[in-house]
Structure formats: C-alpha cells, structure tokens
Amino acid sequence: xxxxxxxxxxxxxxxxxxxxxxxxxxxxxxxxxxxxxxxxxxxxxxxxxxxxxxxxxxxxxxxxxxxxxxxxxxxxxxxxxxxxxxxxxxxxxxxxxxxxxxxxxxxxxxxxxxxxxxxxxxxxxxxxxxxxxxxxxxxxxxxxxxxxxxxxxxxxxxxxxxxxxxxxxxxxxxxxxxxxxxxxxxxxxxxxxxxxxxxxxxxxxxxxxxxxxxxxxxxxxxxxxxxxxxxxxxxxxxxxxxxxxxxxxxxxxxxxxxxxxxx
Amino acid sequence: xxxxxxxxxxxxxxxxxxxxxxxxxxxxxxxxxxxxxxxxxxxxxxxxxxxxxxxxxxxxxxxxxxxxxxxxxxxxxxxxxxxxxxxxxxxxxxxxxxxxxxxxxxxxxxxxxxxxxxxxxxxxxxxxxxxxxxxxxxxxxxxxxxxxxxxxxxxxxxxxxxxxxxxxxxxxxxxxxxxxxxxxxxxxxxxxxxxxxxxxxxxxxxxxxxxxxxxxxxxxxxxxxxxxxxxxxxxxxxxxxxxxxxxxxxxxxxxxxxxxxxxxxxxxxxxxxxxxxxxxxxxxxxxxxxxxxxxxxxxxxxxxxxxxxxxxxxxxxxxxxxxxxxxxxxxxxxxxxxxxxxxxxxxxxxxxxxxxxxxxxxxxxxxxxxxxxxxxxxxxxxxxxxxxxxxxxxxxxxxxxxxxxxxxxxxxxxxxxxxxxx
Ligand SMILES: Cc1ncc(COP(=O)(O)O)c(C=O)c1O
Numbered sequence: 001x002x003x004x005x006x007x008x009x010x011x012x013x014x015x016x017x018x019x020x021x022x023x024x025x026x027x028x029x030x031x032x033x034x035x036x037x038x039x040x041x042x043x044x045x046x047x048x049x050x051x052x053x054x055x056x057x058x059x060x061x062x063x064x065x066x067x068x069x070x071x072x073x074x075x076x077x078x079x080x081x082x083x084x085x086x087x088x089x090x091x092x093x094x095x096x097x098x099x100x101x102x103x104x105x106x107x108x109x110x111x112x113x114x115x116x117x118x119x120x121x122x123x124x125x126x127x128x129x130x131x132x133x134x135x136x137x138x139x140x141x142x143x144x145x146x147x148x149x150x151x152x153x154x155x156x157x158x159x160x161x162x163x164x165x166x167x168x169x170x171x172x173x174x175x176x177x178x179x180x181x182x183x184x185x186x187x188x189x190x191x192x193x194x195x196x197x198x199x200x201x202x203x204x205x206x207x208x209x210x211x212x213x214x215x216x217x218x219x220x221x222x223x224x225x226x227x228x229x230x231x232x233x234x235x236x237x238x239x240x241x242x243x244x245x246x247x248x249x250x251x252x253x254x255x256x257x258x259x260x261x262x263x
Numbered sequence: 264x265x266x267x268x269x270x271x272x273x274x275x276x277x278x279x280x281x282x283x284x285x286x287x288x289x290x291x292x293x294x295x296x297x298x299x300x301x302x303x304x305x306x307x308x309x310x311x312x313x314x315x316x317x318x319x320x321x322x323x324x325x326x327x328x329x330x331x332x333x334x335x336x337x338x339x340x341x342x343x344x345x346x347x348x349x350x351x352x353x354x355x356x357x358x359x360x361x362x363x364x365x366x367x368x369x370x371x372x373x374x375x376x377x378x379x380x381x382x383x384x385x386x387x388x389x390x391x392x393x394x395x396x397x398x399x400x401x402x403x404x405x406x407x408x409x410x411x412x413x414x415x416x417x418x419x420x421x422x423x424x425x426x427x428x429x430x431x432x433x434x435x436x437x438x439x440x441x442x443x444x445x446x447x448x449x450x451x452x453x454x455x456x457x458x459x460x461x462x463x464x465x466x467x468x469x470x471x472x473x474x475x476x477x478x479x480x481x482x483x484x485x486x487x488x489x490x491x492x493x494x495x496x497x498x499x500x501x502x503x504x505x506x507x508x509x510x511x512x513x514x515x516x517x518x519x520x521x522x523x524x525x526x527x528x529x530x531x532x533x534x535x536x537x538x539x540x541x542x543x544x545x546x547x548x549x550x551x552x553x554x555x556x557x558x559x560x561x562x563x564x565x566x567x568x569x570x571x572x573x574x575x576x577x578x579x580x581x582x583x584x585x586x587x588x589x590x591x592x593x594x595x596x597x598x599x600x601x602x603x604x605x606x607x608x609x610x611x612x613x614x615x616x617x618x619x620x621x622x623x624x625x626x627x628x629x630x631x632x633x634x635x636x637x638x639x640x641x642x643x644x645x646x647x648x649x650x651x652x653x654x655x656x657x658x659x660x661x662x663x664x665x666x667x668x669x670x671x672x673x674x675x676x677x678x679x680x681x682x683x684x685x
Contacts, residue, residue, distance in 0.1 A: 055585075056584070056585065057450065057585040057586045058450065058455060058456075058459050058571065058572070058586050059459070060305075060306065060459050060462040060463060060466075060572075061306045061463075061466070063463070064449070067449055067450075068449075071449070071450070074585065079583050080583050080584075101570075102304055102570050103569050103570040103571065103578075103580070103584040103586070104583055104584030104585070105584070106568075106569065106570055106575075106584065107567075107569055107580060107582070107583070107584030108583070108584060128306050128307075129304050129305060129306055129570070129573075130304055131303055131304070131305065131307060131310050132307075133294065133303070134302060134303070134304060151307070152306065152307045152308075153307060154306070154307045154308035155308075156307075156308050156309075156310075156311045156312070156469060157307055157308075157310070157311065158311055161307075161310065161311075165307075176307070176308060179308060179466060179467050179468075179469060179470075180463075180466055180467040181463045181466060181467065
C-alpha cells in the first residue's frame with residue numbers, strides 16, 4: 001500500500017480547508033507487535049500524519065510520560081533494525097515521521113539512517129536536540145533521499161533564527177506551544193498565538209507540546225495553525241493499558257472532530 | 264577532521280582565552296568546537312539562552328568589578344590560594360618529587376566551588392534569580408548550595424535517587440544551606456539522569472534561571488566557562504612550582520570524570536609542551552561492557568564518538584546509540600561522557616588518557632592517608648593511583664604535580680563497605 005508524503009497530505013488538507021491532526025507514539029511501546037495496531041487505530045480515528053518515536057536513553061526534551069514510554073520500548077528490545085522493519089510493515093497510508101534524538105542517528109551513520117528510513121517508507125525526520133547550525137549533513141542526506149527535515153521553533157527563538165530555520169525546513173514546522181518539555185497541560189499559552197503570527201511562511205505550521213484535548217486543538221487551529229500535534233495524551237493511554245486501541249481511536253476521532261469544527 | 268580551533272590568548276586576570284568557531288550568522292558555521300568535538304546539540308528553546316550566556320560571559324569576564332568580586336570570593340570565601348604541598352613521604356616511596364595541589368582544602372572540600380562561585384556571580388550579574396544544578400557525588404551540589412545561600416539565589420539541585428542514598432551527608436549539607444534537593448528516579452537514577460532533569464527544568468524556566476553545570480561538559484559555552492573558572496588551579500600551580508623549583512614540572516596528573524579539575528590544572532600548561540599532562544579515568548571493575556552497562560567510566564580510554572548532554576564527545580554507548588550506564592567506586596567520576604575539549608586534547612595526544620580501577624584507587628586512598636595524613640577523595644585517588652604504576656614502569660618524571668581535587672571525608676562509608684574496609 002502506498003504511503004502519502006507530507007506535502008501531499010498538507011496539499012489535500014489545504015484543498016479541503018481543514019486542519020490536520022498529527023499523532024505521536026513511541027515505537028515498541030509496550031512491544032514491537034503492539035505498535036502495528038496502535039498506529040492503525042490512530043489512522044482509523046482520523047490521524048493525518050503519525051510520528052513514530054525511536055527511543056533514546058537520555059531524552060532531554062521529553063516529559064515523564066514519553067520518557068517512560070522510551071524506557072518501556074528499550075526494555076522490550078527496540079533497536080534501529082527492528083524500528084525500520086516495523087515501519088516497513090505498517091499497514092497505513094498516512095505519512096509517517098521519525099522522531100528521535102541525534103545520537104542514535106549519528107551513531108548509526110547519518111546517511112545510512114536516512115537511506116534506511118526512506119526505504120522503510122518514512123517521509124520526514126524530527127530531531128529535537130539538534131539546532132539548525134549543526135544540520136548541514138542531515139539536510140543534504142534528507143534531500144537526496146526525499147525526506148523532509150522538520151524543525152522546531154520555540155517561543156524563545158529569535159526572528160533571526162526563525163529566518164534561518166525557514167531556509168532549511170520542509171514538510172512542516174513544529175511550533176513549540178510553550179517553554180518546557182513534552183507532556184499534557186491545561187492551557188494553550190498565549191505564546192502560541194504570538195509565535196503563530198511571528199512565523200510567516202508557506203510551510204505548514206503544526207503546534208505541539210502540551211496539547212491533549214479537543215478544546216485545546218480547536219483553539220490552536222483557530223489561532224491559525226495548520227495542524228495540531230498530540231503525543232503524551234496517546235502515550236498515556238498506552239501506558240494505562242486498558243482497551244488501548246479503542247481509546248486511541250476515540251481520542252483521535254475527538255481531536256479531529258474539534259479540529260474540523262475550527263477549520 | 265576540520266580544525267576549527269582558532270585563537271588562544273591569555274591575559275592576566277582575565278578568565279577567558281579560547282574562543283572557537285565563528286560568530287557570524289551563517290547557517291553553515293558551527294560554534295564552540297574543539298576539533299570535531301563540542302558544539303551545541305540542544306533543543307531549539309535553549310539556543311537563545313546559550314547565546315545570552317556567552318554574551319554575558321564575554322561582557323563580564325573582563326569587567327573589573329566582576330573580577331574584583333570573583334577574586335574576593337575565591338580568597339575569603341573559598342580559601343584560595345590553595346597550597347602546593349610537597350609530599351615528602353610519598354616522594355620518598357616513589358623516588359620523585361611529588362607535589363599535591365591542595366584543592367581538598369577549598370571550602371566544601373573540593374575544587375567544585377571555584378566554578379560554582381564564578382558561574383553564580385555571572386548569573387547574578389546577568390540578573391538571574393534562580394540556580395539549578397546537577398550533582399553526582401554531591402560535591403558540586405554542595406558548592407552550588409554554598410554560593411546559592413551566600414548570594415541569595417533560590418537553589419535547586421537535581422541528584423539521581425541512587426546518589427542521594429549513597430551520598431547522604433552531602434544531601435543533608437545541601438538541605439541545611441536551604442537548597443532543595445530533587446531526587447531523580449528515571450533512567451539509571453545517577454548523574455546523567457540528574458543532568459537530563461536539569462536541562463528539562465532549564466527549558467521550562469529559562470527566563471529567570473541559570474543552569475550551573477558542574478564540569479567542563481554540556482553545550483558551548485559551558486566547557487569554556489567552566490574550564491576558565493577552574494583554570495585558577497593551574498595558574499596558581501605554575502606560579503608555585505616556579506617559586507619552589509624554578510622550573511616547570513615534568514608531569515601533571517589529574518583524575519577525569521567530566522574533566523573540570525583536569526582542564527583546570529592542565530589549561531595554563533597546554534602550550535608548555537615539555538609538561539606531560541595525564542588524565543586518569545575511572546576504570547571501575549575493568550574496561551568491559553554488557554549490553555546495558557559498562558563496568559567503568561573511562562570515556563577517553565574506551566568510549567566512542569557520540570552526542571550526550573549537548574556536546575559531541577567520547578561517550579559510553581551501545582551500537583544503537585543508547586548511552587550505557589557507567590560504573591565507578593567514586594560517584595564523582597561515575598559518568599558516561601567527558602568534556603569535549605579533553606576528548607580533543609586526548610585525541611591529539613596532548614593529554615595522555617589512562618585509567619585506574621576501583622581496587623587501585625582504593626589502595627591509593629589508603630596509601631595517602633597513611634603516608635601523608637591526608638585523606639583524599641576517591642576521585643582524586645584515581646590520579647594518585649597513577650604514581651605507583653608510573654614509578655614501576657620508570658615513567659614518573661623528576662617533578663610531578665598531582666591535583667588533589669577533593670578530600671575523602673565523604674567517602675568513608677564507601678571505603679568501609681569496600682572489600683578491604685578501613
Ligand atoms: C573531588 C572530586 N574530584 C573530581 C571530580 C570529578 O569531576 P571533574 O572530572 O569535573 O573534575 C569530582 C566530582 O564530583 C569530585 O568531587
């Protein structure tokens with residue numbers, strides 16, 4: 001089955017004047033086998049893009065929920081080889097994005113990692129611990145293999161840095177809704193609105209970090225985002241382990257519904 | 264290997280002398296590299312904070328008021344300058360003139376305060392009101408608690424839950440001085456996880472908070488700033504040895520965990536090529552690994568290139584790029600990474616990297632206690648352990664300086680429970 005590219009997906013969403021839902025889960029949490037069904041459930045619930053994390057032992061940009069997911073995945077034996085095998089076999093059409101930290105990519109070899117990712121049917125890469133200045137090799141390799149390199153922009157990012165990031169980013173931009181790490185929070189902060197209006201570009205803007213409810217998703221889309229990224233809320237369902245696939249699908253559906261209401 | 268190290272200039276009374284990389288806004292240029300090591304591998308949120316810190320440091324390091332205040336604190340609060348002590352009995356045993364740089368006499372019992380004072384003052388000048396720090400052995404946490412209390416900061420120290428247990432006394436000391444000690448129960452529950460948590464705090468509270476890193480690790484400009492504040496050790500040694508011997512030492516020996524006491528004593532001697540610089544790492548139970556953990560902490564000797572805590576350096580990792588847990592009898596050396604500049608100096612052979620095992624370090628711990636009446640920190644005992652090996656191999660020069668980075672009072676329980684006891 002052919003998987004869509006990120007640009008095709010956003011093209012489609014734009015045509016339909018519709019906000020996108022980007023879901024994050026950790027590969028191999030709680031087991032390699034479970035991830036296949038989890039991803040399918042998210043797609044069934046209306047996910048437009050799915051980010052699949054590859055675990056790292058020292059995830060400085062993540063809150064407790066995703067840290068724990070990474071530890072479960074590593075304990076269950078997740079490795080780079082298994083990750084790519086798993087991704088290749090996933091029975092979904094939505095674009096898939098790999099999210100991991102830089103060391104696993106660096107250790108495996110930047111070119112080799114990106115070639116394998118491309119072969120496995122991944123269409124974008126997010127690495128939260130590498131600033132724009134260090135990404136020359138990554139960008140070259142991503143371009144060669146047709147992958148989008150997706151950058152984060154934070155409320156603290158200066159206009160000068162935003163300009164540099166816009167030069168090199170593609171696929172979508174990951175706007176960090178507030179200072180801090182991943183994890184669910186009550187309110188979408190006012191810094192989100194400020195950031196959305198400050199980043200002027202044709203590249204689709206997705207907002208993430210701390211979004212877990214339909215109401216928040218709705219607010220973010222109304223504020224002008226092209227998509228919403230939700231991670232920890234899904235990972236928590238997986239952690240709880242009760243009726244996981246039904247609950248994931250229901251949450252995705254609820255979020256997508258709220259997004260459609262705002263679009 | 265792209266050589267990007269560009270300039271070195273040393274001005275008396277100034278605390279910086281090395282700036283690598285470029286300051287232009289060009290995307291392709293990378294900052295703070297020592298050869299291929301170093302850099303700034305951090306989440307985007309932190310980039311402006313690192314820039315602010317670099318600017319703040321560049322501004323105040325030559326500011327006469329800042330320098331005067333720093334010197335005041337180093338002298339009257341920390342108790343500098345520390346003696347360069349001729350260890351008569353040890354010298355007799357090994358047939359060389361052995362000097363000990365007495366950082367164990369610094370307030371708090373280790374060299375860590377040199378850096379903590381410098382960074383805390385810098386944070387004050389930069390208008391920060393909150394200090395956060397990581398600690399392994401509790402020595403850096405204690406140093407941070409001291410300056411935090413003295414300078415009126417809200418102070419939080421992150422410490423692995425395992426370390427909180429094995430370093431109880433330091434936990435109490437920090438609490439006494441009004442510092443909040445947060446035990447970290449994620450990951451391996453040790454220093455690297457405490458650093459992870461400190462970074463998470465920093466990305467959340469970046470506006471009012473300074474992250475006071477305790478060693479020459481982390482993203483640029485930290486390796487430079489910590490090295491510069493610790494270089495007071497080497498500058499004093501240079502002056503003292505010239506006074507006592509009228510010449511440079513043949514070798515300088517320091518233990519290396521993150522590498523701050525090593526870089527501090529080495530840095531002023533890097534250009535003096537006749538002086539051998541020797542970094543002794545923690546060999547733990549030997550240089551072996553399992554899938555999940557290493558039995559040692561010897562990153563220079565046995566690590567591989569990787570990215571940890573904001574820098575490209577030598578790290579202990581598996582083939583999937585997961586960081587391995589390290590091991591050492593000394594909590595202060597028990598870390599899976601090492602400072603990038605030290606990695607560069609070791610690779611370019613300016614610094615010789617060796618290791619001492621737990622057994623050898625504990626033996627040296629006993630030896631110094633008995634021979635000189637000085638109880639060394641287990642960390643520093645690794646540097647002392649080199650003396651025996653080098654003397655046996657006839658490699659110990661005529662005049663040798665060992666950095667006695669800390670005192671061993673904190674280690675009595677560990678040594679008690681070690682094979683041989685006390
Ligand atoms: C006495 C002493 N020496 C050495 C170290 C290791 O740190 P570094 O390698 O940064 O000097 C520590 C760390 O806690 C210490 O307490």
